[in-house]
Amino acid sequence: MTRDSYAAAGVDIAAGNEAVTRYQDVMRGWRHAGQLDQIGGFGGLFSLPGDSGRALAASTDGVGTKLLIAAELQRYGTIGADLVNHCVNDILVVNATPLFFLDYLAVGKLEPEIAAEVVRGCFEACKKHNCALLGGETAEMPGLYAEGHFDLAGTIVGLVDLADVPKKDDVVPGDAIVGLASVGLHTNGYTLARKLLDVQIFGDALLAEHPSYYDGVRAIQKVARVHAMAHITGGGLLENIPRTLPENVKAVCEQSRWEVPAIFNELVKRGELGHEERYRTFNMGIGYTLVVPLADAAKAIAAVRGAKVIGWIEARSGDEPRVVIHPARE
Amino acid sequence: MTRDSYAAAGVDIAAGNEAVTRYQDVMRGWRHAGQLDQIGGFGGLFSLPGDSGRALAASTDGVGTKLLIAAELQRYGTIGADLVNHCVNDILVVNATPLFFLDYLAVGKLEPEIAAEVVRGCFEACKKHNCALLGGETAEMPGLYAEGHFDLAGTIVGLVDLADVPKKDDVVPGDAIVGLASVGLHTNGYTLARKLLDVQIFGDALLAEHPSYYDGVRAIQKVARVHAMAHITGGGLLENIPRTLPENVKAVCEQSRWEVPAIFNELVKRGELGHEERYRTFNMGIGYTLVVPLADAAKAIAAVRGAKVIGWIEARSGDEPRVVIHPARE
Numbered sequence: 001m002t003r004d005s006y007a008a009a010g011v012d013i014a015a016g017n018e019a020v021t022r023y024q025d026v027m028r029g030w031r032h033a034g035q036l037d038q039i040g041g042f043g044g045l046f047s048l049p050g051d052s053g054r055a056l057a058a059s060t061d062g063v064g065t066k067l068l069i070a071a072e073l074q075r076y077g078t079i080g081a082d083l084v085n086h087c088v089n090d091i092l093v094v095n096a097t098p099l100f101f102l103d104y105l106a107v108g109k110l111e112p113e114i115a116a117e118v119v120r121g122c123f124e125a126c127k128k129h130n131c132a133l134l135g136g137e138t139a140e141m142p143g144l145y146a147e148g149h150f151d152l153a154g155t156i157v158g159l160v161d162l163a164d165v166p167k168k169d170d171v172v173p174g175d176a177i178v179g180l181a182s183v184g185l186h187t188n189g190y191t192l193a194r195k196l197l198d199v200q201i202f203g204d205a206l207l208a209e210h211p212s213y214y215d216g217v218r219a220i221q222k223v224a225r226v227h228a229m230a231h232i233t234g235g236g237l238l239e240n241i242p243r244t245l246p247e248n249v250k251a252v253c254e255q256s257r258w259e260v261p262a263i264f265n266e267l268v269k270r271g272e273l274g275h276e277e278r279y280r281t282f283n284m285g286i287g288y289t290l291v292v293p294l295a296d297a298a299k300a301i302a303a304v305r306g307a308k309v310i311g312w313i314e315a316r317s318g319d320e321p322r323v324v325i326h327p328a329r330e
Numbered sequence: 331m332t333r334d335s336y337a338a339a340g341v342d343i344a345a346g347n348e349a350v351t352r353y354q355d356v357m358r359g360w361r362h363a364g365q366l367d368q369i370g371g372f373g374g375l376f377s378l379p380g381d382s383g384r385a386l387a388a389s390t391d392g393v394g395t396k397l398l399i400a401a402e403l404q405r406y407g408t409i410g411a412d413l414v415n416h417c418v419n420d421i422l423v424v425n426a427t428p429l430f431f432l433d434y435l436a437v438g439k440l441e442p443e444i445a446a447e448v449v450r451g452c453f454e455a456c457k458k459h460n461c462a463l464l465g466g467e468t469a470e471m472p473g474l475y476a477e478g479h480f481d482l483a484g485t486i487v488g489l490v491d492l493a494d495v496p497k498k499d500d501v502v503p504g505d506a507i508v509g510l511a512s513v514g515l516h517t518n519g520y521t522l523a524r525k526l527l528d529v530q531i532f533g534d535a536l537l538a539e540h541p542s543y544y545d546g547v548r549a550i551q552k553v554a555r556v557h558a559m560a561h562i563t564g565g566g567l568l569e570n571i572p573r574t575l576p577e578n579v580k581a582v583c584e585q586s587r588w589e590v591p592a593i594f595n596e597l598v599k600r601g602e603l604g605h606e607e608r609y610r611t612f613n614m615g616i617g618y619t620l621v622v623p624l625a626d627a628a629k630a631i632a633a634v635r636g637a638k639v640i641g642w643i644e645a646r647s648g649d650e651p652r653v654v655i656h657p658a659r660e
Contacts, residue, residue, distance in 0.1 A: 142340030
């Protein structure tokens with residue numbers, strides 16, 4: 001992997017991949033009997049004790065360097081929802097319904113009013129999903145965080161009937177890929193964005209709330225069979241779509257089928273970002289994807305405002321890429 | 331509350347208490363039906379869907395500024411166990427058995443080898459408790475963390491039969507308080523300790539692993555009725571014992587009944603820490619407490635090496651303190 005703009009901005013994707021490989025090595029040799037195979041790794045699945053038909057799904061995530069923008073602009077009201085919605089979407093990929101959420105807020109100097117604003121954001125987003133805000137930890141750690149700086153992470157636990165967990169093998173060539181529109185960067189690519197954009201000028205766009213796709217996905221599931229889903233987070237369309245596809249297919253998307261929000265065009269222009277780089281660093285306008293039979297595609301996109309068929313599934317052989325995105329004519 | 335040494339070292343307990351009050355305000359007005367009353371707030375309880383007799387217990391915690399010592403000494407092998415064991419103890423207070431754990435590791439610059447060492451520590455401690463390491467998040471956030479700095483937090487989910495959750499009202503005057511020995515600061519009081527001690531000289535003592543009390547508690551439960559338990563974390567004996575006691579009793583402890591590890595005497599001497607301050611900032615040698623009927627106390631302490639009767643429960647009236655610790659003659 002070349003050291004591209006994102007790496008130059010300080011985020012090393014190769015190091016991230018190496019860490020994941022090392023984690024797998026660490027965990028080789030023992031596995032709890034209740035631990036089920038991960039479907040794409042968006043959320044872990046754990047067999048509900050005493051109930052072989054259901055599983056708990058859990059995911060931990062953070063807001064990332066979007067926090068630095070919130071801190072710089074002293075706008076703390078939306079990052080709680082960013083976090084909760086991100087977590088909801090992660091376990092939605094395995095079709096889980098949220099049960100409860102716990103937050104972790106770490107600060108250099110505790111300002112109770114700000115902390116409460118952050119927690120209020122978590123609470124309101126939880127409430128919208130009928131998800132309990134079951135607990136949390138607020139840690140004051142002078143020396144680790146600069147004054148005014150803080151970190152926010154969270155863990156969600158949901159429930160799913162195992163019969164409802166998407167199975168990779170249901171995905172077949174000819175299926176359509178439905179994309180749900182993003183509203184901006186969501187929670188990814190901020191380290192690079194902070195280098196390229198003036199935070200004061202682009203504050204509103206940069207802090208746009210990471211949406212929950214829960215209602216949209218449930219609406220689509222009422223009218224369409226869904227073979228696979230992906231939450232488009234770090235790694236973009238290129239890395240997230242394949243996580244829930246079998247090896248013998250590829251996703252072929254056409255950029256002309258959806259609009260790229262203005263902020264991404266600005267980032268691409270200022271950063272002179274190549275094709276790979278833009279689709280790996282940013283969501284480029286698609287926040288969540290669903291693979292549905294072609295016959296159900298029209299019903300699916302009619303169920304959610306802004307949903308588009310962005311591509312289709314094709315057979316894949318040998319070492320072909322797992323995602324191809326045909327650029328729009330510029 | 332006076333601004334004492336701990337506050338001067340940068341941790342503001344009053345701000346922490348204010349934040350908690352504000353969180354309670356935020357969450358007033360809506361509560362998920364599955365959310366059960368917290369017993370002391372060590373771990374949240376959530377009714378297991380479809381099984382009214384059992385509940386999930388969950389807790390999120392961090393390692394705190396002990397991390398800065400690990401970072402300074404470049405010793406990353408034990409902090410994973412610090413975190414997992416801390417979380418295990420937190421839900422053990424409501425008698426829950428761990429199911430799974432998820433870690434959150436945030437770094438300024440990702441060093442895959444170090445990250446894997448941290449995760450290995452989590453994994454090994456999970457394995458000892460037959461607890462799945464179900465997932466985690468590693469976030470690289472240049473600008474939020476200095477190079478070489480990192481934060482580590484985690485979330486545990488366990489299971490408990492509701493009939494086995496200790497009930498505050500079982501605690502009555504005359505009950506004995508059994509203390510399980512600590513091995514050092516565990517994960518609390520490090521911001522102050524770092525001001526008072528030379529990290530290079532006291533490294534081993536400062537990084538001593540936060541122990542799990544799981545096996546000890548289970549051994550005691552085989553031979554003794556247990557009315558209440560507490561994990562002695564931030565706030566020490568003074569703040570943690572009362573969390574699981576009814577309002578109409580107080581805990582009376584006698585320092586002469588247990589030995590204070592040398593590191594605490596050093597901290598007390600160097601920091602000229604008063605009585606309140608030492609027992610609120612540090613565990614002072616007791617990591618976990620159990621309230622048992624006096625008739626069962628001898629059996630309880632015989633079941634775990636180093637367990638001591640450290641005090642007893644007395645009736646409390648009006649505005650009497652909820653914990654009294656009689657100092658040893660010096």
